[in-house]
Amino acid sequence: xxxxxxxxxxxxxIAGDPLTGHRTLLTEATRAEMRQIIARYPQSRSALLxxxxxxxxxxxxxxxxxxxxxxxxxxxxxxxxxxxxTFYTMxxxxxxxxxxxxxxxxxxxxxxxxxxxLSSLEDELGITHDETTDDGxxxxxxxxxxxxxxxxxxxxxxxxxxxxxxPRSTLDAVRTLRQGGIVRSTxxxxxxxxxxxxxxxxxxxxxxxxxxxxxxxxxxxxxxxAREHGWRAPGFxxxxxxxxxQQAIAARRAQLAAGPDRPGTRVVEQSEQQPTPQPGAIAEAxxxxxxxxxEHLPGxxxxxxGKDTP
Ligand code: FES
Numbered sequence: 001x002x003x004x005x006x007x008x009x010x011x012x013x014i015a016g017d018p019l020t021g022h023r024t025l026l027t028e029a030t031r032a033e034m035r036q037i038i039a040r041y042p043q044s045r046s047a048l049l050x051x052x053x054x055x056x057x058x059x060x061x062x063x064x065x066x067x068x069x070x071x072x073x074x075x076x077x078x079x080x081x082x083x084x085x086t087f088y089t090m091x092x093x094x095x096x097x098x099x100x101x102x103x104x105x106x107x108x109x110x111x112x113x114x115x116x117x118l119s120s121l122e123d124e125l126g127i128t129h130d131e132t133t134d135d136g137x138x139x140x141x142x143x144x145x146x147x148x149x150x151x152x153x154x155x156x157x158x159x160x161x162x163x164x165x166x167p168r169s170t171l172d173a174v175r176t177l178r179q180g181g182i183v184r185s186t187x188x189x190x191x192x193x194x195x196x197x198x199x200x201x202x203x204x205x206x207x208x209x210x211x212x213x214x215x216x217x218x219x220x221x222x223x224x225x226a227r228e229h230g231w232r233a234p235g236f237x238x239x240x241x242x243x244x245x246q247q248a249i250a251a252r253r254a255q256l257a258a259g260p261d262r263p264g265t266r267v268v269e270q271s272e273q274q275p276t277p278q279p280g281a282i283a284e285a286x287x288x289x290x291x292x293x294x295e296h297l298p299g300x301x302x303x304x305x306g307k308d309t310p
Contacts, residue, residue: 024065025058034073037203045074048084050202052091057198061092089141090159090201097132097139098193099177102156103170106145109153113166117153118142120167121174137178150218151186158197160185163216188212 033054038047048070055066062085071078085091103118104110118140122128125138132139148154151163155170162173163186173183183191188211192200200206225231 022059022063022065024063026055026065026069027058030054030058031069031073033202033204034069038073040203045076048074048076048081049088052081052085053198054202054204056092057195057202060095060195095132095136096194098137098195099157099174099191100139100141100194101170101174102141102143102146102159104144104146104148104152104154104156105142106149108149109145112153114153117155117165117167117170120171124171124174133178135178138174150221151216157183157185157191158194159201160189160191160197161187163187185212187216 034047034051037050037054038044041047051070051073052062052066055062055070059066067078067081067085070076071081074081086093101121103114103121105114105118118129121140125133125140127133127138127140129140129142143156146154146156146161148161148163151161153165155162155165155173157173157177162170176183177191185191189208192206196206
């Protein structure tokens with residue numbers, strides 16, 4: 001079944017979107033890449049999420065043609081694929097801008113300036129949530145928590161973070177992108193276009209996955225405090241790793257000690273200043289949080305596991 005955009009629709013073929021008149025850009029090469037994605041999973045339907053990202057990378061959004069191709073490749077109904085595509089907000093059912101700007105307006109970001117950032121962008125661009133500028137360069141979305149509250153207020157452009165933003169810094173970044181300039185995420189990678197980002201999310205990397213620090217100072221603040229005060233999770237010392245776990249942890253520690261192991265890995269200065277979290281350190285940080293809750297929240301038992309808190 002051909003999906004060549006130039007071909008006339010054939011019985012059983014992909015004719016594009018009857019409502020919008022959109023002619024599909026999906027090709028046999030796209031279908032071949034879909035099959036590569038499907039081959040990664042023991043259950044073919046598990047491939048649907050990256051396949052929808054692949055559709056967005058080609059079409060710009062999840063088109064009706066994209067839904068039909070995914071359904072055909074996975075032996076699903078179009079209703080099943082549509083249900084997934086309309087459930088997750090990262091999938092768009094109509095075109096977005098080349099640079100899709102998400103501003104977090106959830107509680108922490110809002111009180112630290114997220115609302116002000118969103119309004120300054122609305123004033124600058126003349127659009128609001130879920131709209132795209134006439135030149136097709138920028139679209140706006142207000143987002144409910146980018147899971148980066150330690151860097152609030154946070155903005156994302158095509159899912160790359162711009163941390164600790166202000167209305168001024170966000171406007172500067174968006175103006176630069178709109179004029180065709182280059183903007184780097186505050187975490188390192190160059191911000192790419194919506195279609196390029198969608199292709200990365202489909203699992204076809206751009207070589208920048210290891211760019212930037214693994215975890216910055218705000219993210220590691222709890223761990224630092226826990227170490228300074230010797231806070232431990234109740235029962236942490238009694239936890240025993242299996243022989244397999246111990247072997248995997250030792251191998252990972254040796255790998256980390258040996259440094260970057262992939263060609264093209266670029267370690268930026270900040271990453272050298274930050275300790276890389278170890279498996280035990282993560283449990284340690286979680287333990288510190290548990291101790292704090294026990295100490296400070298109503299209903300806590302006051303159990304200190306033999307350690308004093310300040
Ligand atoms: S509240 Fe904004 S990232 Fe969580």
